[in-house]
Amino acid sequence: MGAPGSDAQALFVNVMKNSLQQWHERLGHVIFQDLLRMVNNNLANGVELANKKITFCMACAEGKQSRNAQPTQDTSDSAPTDELGTVICMDLKVDLKPDRNGNRYVLTIVDHASNYNQVFLLHTKNETFDKLQMSSSGSTTSRSRPYVPMAGESS
Known part of the structure; x- marks a missing residue:
């Protein structure tokens, strides 16, 4: 084992810079502007950004989608019967x-x-x-x- 207290220090020494997209995903797909505000106002300790490029998030788009578009013509499954x-x-x-x-x-x-x-x-x-x-x-x-x-x- 190393010197006393080295394990506790190791937790804080190894801070990696991650992209805005990675932090967005780690924090539960928080809004990009809110994440940038947290970093710029020093409200989040240990969060350092490698780049501040806002990218498209497919998971957020799918989560906001309400339903698929309705077909404009009847299909064989939805067409009424002649009975x-x-x-x-x-x-x-x-x-x-x-x-x-x-x-x-x-x-x-x-x-x-x-x-x-x-x-x-x-x-x-x-x-x-x-x-x-x-x-x-x-x-x-x-x-x-x-x-x-x-x-x-x-x-």
Whole structure:
């Protein structure tokens, strides 16, 4: 072993000059201007800079990125399908009282290609097939919404 106290002195003797980029990374990607202010005002002991050149930090850029750009056109994964989605709504726990017209069920049909929705009120679940046929004959497979005449409008 060396002279007494030499180990403690060795910790302070070996000070290396590092670049601004290296100190930026070591201190958790602190802002370059803040790091320069700390060095210039002697707020950080033992920090000596070999060069003060500010470089581009890819890790900081990736950390600030919120999300990738959205595709401008539909891809095969995100494109809507030409299928119809259907849901029959009913109350399973309690016998649902019919409305004033005697309807107990609600059939919802969604054309995923055009995002066109249709809602039918049903007396029984057996009416579902007829409503689906009626809906599919009037639906389109294009991505534009089908024309629905307004009340009182002649077609």
